[in-house]
Amino acid sequence: MNFKEELKKRAKMVEEALERFLPPSSAYPPLIHQAMRYSVMGGGKRLRPSLVMAGAEAVGGSAASVLPAACAVELIHTYSLIHDDLPAMDNDDYRRGKLTNHKVFGEAIALLAGDALLTLAFQLLAENKAGSPEDNLKVIHEAALGAGTKGLIGGQVVDTFSAGEEVDEVTLEYIHRNKTGALYRISVRTGAILAGARPEQLEALSRYAEHLGLAFQITDDILDLVGEERIIGKPVGSDLKNKKATYPALFGLENSREKASLECSRALSALRDFGKEADFLRSLVEFVINRDY
């Protein structure tokens, strides 16, 4: 499998589906729909929806059948980015090289566009045709739990209030497990549940997602550091002085690389009992550890 080609193919499927599921820019009131589309159609690797599809395939389901659910997870991810970028939170002007939503549409519309994407996510999950009604309710319940204060929002709260503070390992892991990990876990489980996963399959895929999420976050921290060093010549270790909550800041670069590698091995081990239908999930692990972007 050429993994990067395969990932692109999936991203294209997701983007075509998002195009269908988002209200047109012209729908009244147009400004809010333009703002929603601006951030959702603004690129990205579409890793989370690809995980939903791969979760379905791993247990014998089809990628296409879980597209509404895959898009729902991407909408939850996008809403969290828009709100995270607001002046009251991280106050970021750029994301993925583009102006952030509130820089283009103003704070009021950015706030409401985030609200609307979260709401639309649950609409899509309720419209989903794959899986039994019981399975769809289970997916909605898990999505709400994972996106709530015991998941995504909990991670954001602790992240926001520990900026500039001394952060210990327990707190750092809490932030990453919740701010990033919770959506990875939901993504794989959503696909698997809708495709009729057995309990032991679901349990194994959940472990896979948790280790993958941590590996992804650690390499993200490493890339930030190494990237900065290469581009602006900032010495390795300056994040440590700034007390930024990152793995390299807490453990050093080499230990962080080992930790990422260990999480990857654990992710692969979790897939032990799956056949070639889980190959995309396996290749994703290689991609996460070796990526340079």
Place this chain on the structure above:
Amino acid sequence: MNFKEELKKRAKMVEEALERFLPPSSAYPPLIHQAMRYSVMGGGKRLRPSLVMAGAEAVGGSAASVLPAACAVELIHTYSLIHDDLPAMDNDDYRRGKLTNHKVFGEAIALLAGDALLTLAFQLLAENKAGSPEDNLKVIHEAALGAGTKGLIGGQVVDTFSAGEEVDEVTLEYIHRNKTGALYRISVRTGAILAGARPEQLEALSRYAEHLGLAFQITDDILDLVGEERIIGKPVGSDLKNKKATYPALFGLENSREKASLECSRALSALRDFGKEADFLRSLVEFVINRDY
């Protein structure tokens, strides 16, 4: 029926249930849970959850069985108030005589508390035990539609962007139908659907809710005007000069009173085929037109 006693009894049921469904203030991370509780447990008439319960009773169901759904609607209402009060939106310091959420907890936590309440609402709807799984999915779908850009959020967008502008009747009705009306409609329909309403019952209850919502909004506008006149001696008609989008501003006080009264008659007519099991809904109409708060 002593309607005010009955409404208080229902508000108490809802508040006890909200107390159970909201995470405790001490749950990690505590600040977000304190902020959620601050606004949800901050009083209010609990009209929307009472409508959910009354919708169930009107078609022979029980109020208690739809309590999680009733609480979900109240959480959606509260999230919209918290976000509406933020500096980026209406920038209000007080609500119901108490400091607004962001004045107590800061903007970041208020933003996330709103997000968390919306998310928790969908969690409660997915946990709900009344109704078949199909009915619960239908309720979640309707709640997402009504809370989204074709409902609540659409109304907020148009309201925010027409502040200070000349607003015509069509726009005013759009704002009220969506910003207020959509949740009234969802409330009654949610209770009725979960209690197994027949299509013609659901249709009649939807008409009831739409007329009740408009009547409520018009009397709200009238009370604002008359209340202000009595308290700060501002002459009737000053809202007209300030181009505030209200019914009295557009139609004058007397025409607005007639309009509210007409909407009430229409709401009552919609209940024509219901027996005494819809008496709470009928009394609510009287309450809405005659209230002084």
